[in-house]
Amino acid sequence: MHWRSFPFLLLSLLGTVLAAPPSFENTAIVRTVELGGAVVHVTTTYAIKATQPGAKVYTIAVGLEEKEKTSWLQVKVKGQQRELDVFHHPLDSSRNFHLLDVTLPKPLGLNATLNLVMDTLQTHATFPWPKEASQKDEQALKYHTDLFVLSPYHTAVQRTKLKAPNPRIISYTVPENVKDFTSDTPATKQGATVTYGPYNNIVSSANKEFIEAHQQRITAHYFHEQPVLEITNFQRAAEISHWGDNLNIQDNLVLHNAGPTLKGHFSRLEHQSQAYFKRQAPHALPALTLHLPAGIRNTYYYDLIGNVSTSRLRVAPTAPKNQRANRYSTLELRPRYPILGGWNYTFTLGWDAPLSDSAVYDKSSGKYIVEVPIMTPIPGAVVNKAEVSIILPEGATDVEFSAPFPAVMNRISTHKTYLDSTGRPMLTFEYENLTVMHSQNIFVLYKVPLAAHLTKPFVVGVAFFSLFALAIVARRINLTIHKKAKTL
């Protein structure tokens, strides 16, 4: 796209949104927010009705703050598996909302209806309040969001549900100035759910006027019983070896407990008595259970000063070919110390897996296809920054890759290890704000000629041979000055 055409494009887009008569109408919008720790899952269901025949592109509006928080987004037709194409409009500083175009599977006829479901995962959306908690205290989080789901179309009825993990909600905002839309109580709490609405007859809300007049912020303050985990830095190196039929994966993680910081000091006595009475502080993380692939071997788990001797691993055998691998090796890893609010812990986790589990050779193109998982899912944790490096065999050519979602940055470089002479191509992908949903696979395709396979044995062989040859020659050279040196 040329820069010169950019404003025109923008204008035309704006035109379609604002000037043209709306082609849809929302019969209902229901937004469900599942409040959590580091990750908040938001499901918005749009029941849409076409007001013009042949409408194919539906536009969704998202508040700026929400856009900022959202790390993963997916739109589907309700009840269908297929993901719909989503086009993100470029950000426009003059608007305080963001627009996305969803291409429907087929154009809708006049008055035809469809249910669209938008799933998003929000990261860094909650924060601990109070900011400090002592070892005995509970952990409470706050979550902000906007009251109204914005839409460029007219909405008949709209609801927002905040689902807390347990019924003990400390407080929630009761919105004011919503008389235009409802005559009932604007917010009701039932069990662990707070429902805002139903609000009726909302005009097209994706515009400045509506937002300034009606949009307001709602807050929920609730107890959360699991520690809030953040992986501030995640580095994965996946090294492919055809000689060893091995895929080595090594992760370096920096773990941070993003819950309320520990007030006062850590008392082991307190901690031990809590563990004894099975009333663990909700913001302390004593152990972490991870699912690693099946069939792995040589698993190692260490930090900067050596092995962490407290972890346990149960390895599941590799699933047979053509069967879905639904078994996992389970690693129960206990950090050296319980991680309380605000504490950090860094560690390295690595394993070897049979390459044949994740690689195939395509005979028609002569290429290897290897799948490398982007990350090991850590339940409830968000990965702030991730760097995934895939190290291909020495001499690999024609490298292609297919990533499930675009990276912030990716590059290719050369990496030298284990007696390499020319070095190995290394693909590096950088990501931000990854969640469980992002633990998908990158597929890498490459060719390795036979000569490249044989380079290393050849080089090492030549090196040894020349060493021996040198020794043979050296033994036969006589450097003594006097022939009879031994007469002394």
Next chain:
Amino acid sequence: MPTAYPLPTNLSPATVANTASLIRIVALALISGAAIASRLFAVINFESIIHEFDPWFNYRATRVLASKGFYEFWNWFDPTAWYPLGRVVGGTVYPGLMATSGVIYNLLHAINLPVDIRNICVLLAPGFSALTAWATYMFTKEMKDASAGLLAAAFIGIVPGYISRSVAGSYDNEAIAIFLLMFTFYSWIKALKQGSALFGTIAAVFYFYMVAAWGGYAFITNMIPLHALVLILMGRFSSRLYVAYSSWYAIGTLASMQVPFVGFQPVKTSEHMAALGVFGLLQIISFAQLVRSHVSSQQFQRLLYVGVATIGVLGAVAFAGLTYKGWIAPWTGRFYSLWDTGYAKKYIPIIASVSEHQPTAWPSFFMDLQFLIFLFPAGVILCFRELRDEHLFVIIYAVVASYFAGVMVRLMLTLTPVVCVASAVALSTLLDTFVDPTESEAIEDNQNENGTSTPPTNGTNGTNNGTVATSTAASSKKASKKTGGAAEGMTLSDILAPASAPKTKPRGIYGLDTRFMVIFNTICMLAFFVSHCTWVTSSAYSSPSVVLASQNQDGSQHIIDDFREAYYWLRQNTAEDAVVMSWWDYGYQIAGMADRPTLVDNNTWNNTHIATVGKAMSSPEEVAYPILRKHDVSYVLVIFGGLIGYSGDDINKFLWMVRIAQGVWPNEIQEPSYFTPQGEYKVDDHASPAMRNSLMYKMSYYRFAELFGGGQAMDRVRQQQVPKVGPTLDYLDEAFTSENWIVRIYEVKKEDPLGRDLKSANAFAQGKKRKRTRPAVRRRAVV
């Protein structure tokens, strides 16, 4: 010629020689393998981890060297050690060890082998132990023959006395020093035997390496001159000695002065004066020899008297004058403690407080050397029988090292090589005698036979005779001198036969049964030795001491990892410049694992600083607090073993802290006040007030009794019941306690923002009423 068992006769000597050499190479390779393998218990039972205390510093320094290069390392000033003084590391270490690892690291990385620097450090000692075995083989070969050499190599490969300092992970100077020691000695012997300047230079180069690697180089600095001096006094001065010594001393000394930590010590301190003196003496003697060959003997006599007298007087005066003026440093405390075992305890408690500086207990000789300790004297006696120049060396070495090993546990290490050499000589002589198939014939006429026997590998027994027993010692000595080579040794029966033995009665070994019995016995002894070494190594010397192991109820290994837990907590969750105070034992570990500044560490160069820490630990809170604040201490770390019975904890070391503090502040800290009136060291209800109020006691037992939930709290190390109401802390606050309570970390509170002292601030916070007995103080404060 009767033989006890048939020998093949159709072998060519070349075949025999080739086979023997192949077997030697294979044997040496196996010995190296065994030496490395037996040191890997620590890695297999635990992990690839650096052990104990000093190795952590070496490891840290090596990391700096590997990551930043040699020049950066050379100029490294470490501001985090000895806070706030800092330490000039480059100038106060023996860099040989780190340089070795650094070179290996760079070599491996040059050929793209990405080996972690930690693994190089961990495996350096086992690797060098293989080299030590080889060097010992070479050395012993010079003493007797290759078979003795192989035995010696096998002994040094697995003997616990050496393993104790060279298991995988024990990354200390001794790890490479013993190899350097043995190789320097080997080159010296070789140089002396051949009069070779080349080997003298090699000895000097390895001496330099040794100087760069270990403070124990002074042992070589004095051993070689002592050997030379003894040779001179025995009238064995020769041009070979002159060439060997001069080349070693001149090059070695100049080279050793290149190490910054050594600097001008070789010409300034008393420890090095012997080497210089012998060097001078050699010059005088050889000059005298030169003069003697040019002047008549009468003139020479006169010259000699005058010369010796003048030089002697001049030398003595110069030495005294230089010492008096301070040009030559007097003997250091560590040196005195070698002669008077009670000296250190009286004057330098820091040295005495280290367990490895204690005198050796008798059982540890057996533990470390097993049956070698019995063979050792026999080997030394065998050296006397032959008494070539190199045998003298072994004898001197044996005497000197035996003494030192008795004085200090850690010097057992220097004794071990000579024990292995001497025992190997003895055992190989025994085996030579009994494996040798020749049987003496009862012939009357055996006077003109000489008394050597040929090792069975020789295969040519046609020239041999069977009159081993009847030959005299003199003749055997002559014979072996004549043949001179390593192939010809002396047999045990030579020794057994006294010079005045009746010449008519033939002696010797007949038949297979005697041979079988003795050899079987020997093999059993060797087998027991191997199993003993394995057992001692695996059970006593392979614990990293950073990680402790215990057994679960089902017999599986349970790892107690409290040290690393606490250190890693410090590393991850405290400010990077937070100063940690602990007793000096843990200084290197804190610097290495927690990466935080420390007040004192295992490089105990500043007694006052250590005494300051000792004083803070043994004083009440109010007294300790200003000391802590003045030193910017953020955290105080103590080791407490009372919960799980870890006996090496700080309460057990506490008396040394008190003693060292008392040495500097005799008026404030007195050792007796930490004992009960009955003179007992108690931590229970009867503990003395000074003990109870001391910071160390409070930090160790803070909230300990509460753990027992009202039951009687028991200190499992001291087997005493601690008071139910535990100590309270006003100036410190518990920050972290490890899982088994071994490491407890306390944060030093900042001054109260309202200007109260922390004690009353604390009392106020707890809602206690202020006692009405202190108005006077307040009034004065207002004025």
